[in-house]
Amino acid sequence: MFGKIIWTTDFSENAEASLAYAEEIASRFDADLILVHVLLDIPLFYSSFLGDSSAYLEALEKAREEASGELESIARNLRNKGIAARIMLLEGSPYSEIISFAENQGADLIVMSTRGPKGLERIIIGSTAEKVVRNAPCPVLTVHEKPALPLKIANILLLTDLSEPSKKAFPPALELAGAFGAKITLLHIMETSVPLGKEDEKALSDALLRVMDGLLADTVGEEFRRSIEKVIVKGADAAGGIARFCEENPVDLIVMATHGRSGLRKTLLGSVAEKVLRSLEVPVLTVKVRL
Known part of the structure; x- marks a missing residue:
């Protein structure tokens, strides 16, 4: 059932909490695991107010390279454990890009972390996690805190x-x-x-x-x-x-x-x-x- 899994990350400590679940489920189902990061770029219209647009484009390209490098580092570690992992860098609104990508890929599961300090009610209204849960074309696993290992x-x-x-x-x-x-x-x-x-x-x-x-x-x-x-x-x-x-x-x-x-x-x-x-x-x- 879980043949293709998407794990989303913004490279925060919160995002790492869900990686263990994505990894373990992918391993047990021999699934493809796609590591996704959405780069929230500044539209070119706004960049025109920054003066030198070339500086903005250079910064954007640098952000792409850094994000791809971080994703590839995580994917390499997973491949060394026998998991078929690949990366995908998207650009735009995180919620809409994740939903569109999951639909296009025919994903069976999305794994993602929610935000919020421990012990307090998490306000996810309007957040990426809440919007993905509402509209995803497949089941969504939301994880709040990093689990004890082994999972x-x-x-x-x-x-x-x-x-x-x-x-x-x-x-x-x-x-x-x-x-x-x-x-x-x-x-x-x-x-x-x-x-x-x-x-x-x-x-x-x-x-x-x-x-x-x-x-x-x-x-x-x-x-x-x-x-x-x-x-x-x-x-x-x-x-x-x-x-x-x-x-x-x-x-x-x-x-x-x-x-x-x-x-x-x-x-x-x-x-x-x-x-x-x-x-x-x-x-x-x-x-x-x-x-």
């Missing part, structure tokens, strides 16, 4: 709101679980603040578990299905319930679809997906559902 993905948390579109996230979760030998927990947050009696709550939970079984039966083989733990957690809001589950249980990766439960197209703004991306330290693989 371990032993516990995958697969989220569902029990809708049919949420099944879109199941195949990549299964692929990664198989490659890493990871356990999958399928989690649904039962969003309600209405107090229920024990019998009513159990009856509702049992009914929801049957729905989860039905979703799995459509996409997962019986043997693998038996190994997936199904969990229902009651909470006033989904994002808070997910955060609590991650605090109380080992989670190495979250996999989720981005869509609206009503079946209507819904942006990430204010959605569960955006809140999860903002607030949790755990890497998140988002799969866009086209409705």
Whole structure:
């Protein structure tokens, strides 16, 4: 499934956090790994205000050479480890260039870091990462902090709101679980603040578990299905319930679809997906559902 992977970098320390994931996934799937940097150049119109345009063009060419050199250094190191790595230097708006390149290449996965100081909610609204997650033609893995090495993905948390579109996230979760030998927990947050009696709550939970079984039966083989733990957690809001589950249980990766439960197209703004991306330290693989 992950035959062609794009890793994006701006050469910052934050960007390095996601490289280990791109490298490990590429290695386990024997995938091509494309290292991408987008050079945010100054349009020639603006350069006319700088006086000597030749000086600007020289600076731009120098920036190209330096960026290509840094990319090639990373690629060389990956090739020495047996990974088919190549580089691509793009110019323009980072978000639009990454999306266009992924579409043209038929990429199966984009791996990128998000920004923000540890311990604070990451404001990704309007950022490159948030725009890529919203519009990418393939799954996007966002990483917040550099992992301990060797990289371990032993516990995958697969989220569902029990809708049919949420099944879109199941195949990549299964692929990664198989490659890493990871356990999958399928989690649904039962969003309600209405107090229920024990019998009513159990009856509702049992009914929801049957729905989860039905979703799995459509996409997962019986043997693998038996190994997936199904969990229902009651909470006033989904994002808070997910955060609590991650605090109380080992989670190495979250996999989720981005869509609206009503079946209507819904942006990430204010959605569960955006809140999860903002607030949790755990890497998140988002799969866009086209409705």
